[in-house]
Amino acid sequence: MPSRLEATTDETEAHMRTTGSTIFLPGGTSGIGRGLAERFAARGDRVIVGGRRQELLDELAASSPLIEAVRIDMSDPASIREVSAAVQARFPETDVLLAMAGIMRPEDVTTGGFLETAEATVTTNLLGPIRLWAAWAAFLTAKEEATLITVSSGLAFTPLALTPTYDATKSAVHALSDAWRLQLAGTGMQVVELVPPAVQTALMPGPNTAHAMPLAEYLDETVRLLEAHPDATEVLVERVKPLRFSERNGDRDALMRTLADAR
Numbered sequence: 001m002p003s004r005l006e007a008t009t010d011e012t013e014a015h016m017r018t019t020g021s022t023i024f025l026p027g028g029t030s031g032i033g034r035g036l037a038e039r040f041a042a043r044g045d046r047v048i049v050g051g052r053r054q055e056l057l058d059e060l061a062a063s064s065p066l067i068e069a070v071r072i073d074m075s076d077p078a079s080i081r082e083v084s085a086a087v088q089a090r091f092p093e094t095d096v097l098l099a100m101a102g103i104m105r106p107e108d109v110t111t112g113g114f115l116e117t118a119e120a121t122v123t124t125n126l127l128g129p130i131r132l133w134a135a136w137a138a139f140l141t142a143k144e145e146a147t148l149i150t151v152s153s154g155l156a157f158t159p160l161a162l163t164p165t166y167d168a169t170k171s172a173v174h175a176l177s178d179a180w181r182l183q184l185a186g187t188g189m190q191v192v193e194l195v196p197p198a199v200q201t202a203l204m205p206g207p208n209t210a211h212a213m214p215l216a217e218y219l220d221e222t223v224r225l226l227e228a229h230p231d232a233t234e235v236l237v238e239r240v241k242p243l244r245f246s247e248r249n250g251d252r253d254a255l256m257r258t259l260a261d262a263r
């Protein structure tokens with residue numbers, strides 16, 4: 001059975017241009033976001049990277065004439081509103097919004113001590129992209145063609161016991177991506193969901209990051225898929241397919257237990 005990625009080839013749909021885009025990428029100071037920002041700039045896109053760590057923002061802005069950097073706190077609604085308005089005013093040609101910012105922290109739900117972590121995770125990973133889209137909806141839907149890229153996770157489909165709220169926010173991002181895509185079907189908006197597997201970044205450092213996919217391999221495969229399937233709804237590297245399709249494959253419970261035991 002073809003993946004949803006391979007199944008979507010309606011040529012009349014809007015799709016992300018493979019070069020010459022202007023991309024706003026909050027969550028681009030490190031890891032997957034930084035790697036994509038560098039690759040997009042290398043192929044000729046302009047990228048406005050956002051994040052909180054000023055020294056990394058400065059470093060990125062100095063690294064390429066096609067990379068700009070802005071300080072944004074995705075857990076703060078005022079910061080999202082104000083920085084979005086400033087980026088729209090300064091870069092009116094922006095046609096891709098990539099909601100990459102996210103946090104992942106372990107929780108112990110056998111006591112109530114997890115609540116602060118859970119609330120912070122919902123604020124950044126779920127309210128963050130919702131607030132971001134609210135700040136960009138009018139601007140981007142007024143364009144003939146534009147793209148919203150969301151970032152869920154294989155754990156949206158097969159949860160990791162150690163990070164329940166993280167898993168839940170990523171399931172929610174998947175649901176939002178599907179429902180937003182349907183509502184936006186009459187506009188020039190394309191909604192693309194990146195569904196990364198475990199990738200070697202500093203997202204949640206731990207003893208087992210070695211089993212995760214090397215970052216460069218993930219970036220290579222993702223950029224290749226984006227270019228080969230410009231009308232994709234989900235970008236699924238091979239490594240994420242067991243997690244993405246576990247329910248369909250009939251091994252979701254077994255895989256959940258394997259993941260839980262591996263930590």
Ligand SMILES: NC(=O)c1ccc[n+]([C@@H]2O[C@H](COP(=O)([O-])OP(=O)(O)OC[C@H]3O[C@@H](n4cnc5c(N)ncnc54)[C@H](OP(=O)(O)O)[C@@H]3O)[C@@H](O)[C@H]2O)c1
Binds near residue numbers: 198
């Ligand atoms: N690595 C994986 O295994 C994996 C798997 C599935 C999905 N993902 C998703 O991929 C995305 C990127 O993660 P990563 O693995 O590349 O980890 P990472 O290196 O920790 O990157 C996280 C990015 O989010 C930004 N961020 C976090 N909180 C923020 C806030 N309040 N305001 C603004 N920016 C904020 C960070 O920037 P500052 O700290 O500078 O603010 C950083 O640029 C996340 O959404 C994550 O859930 C990762």
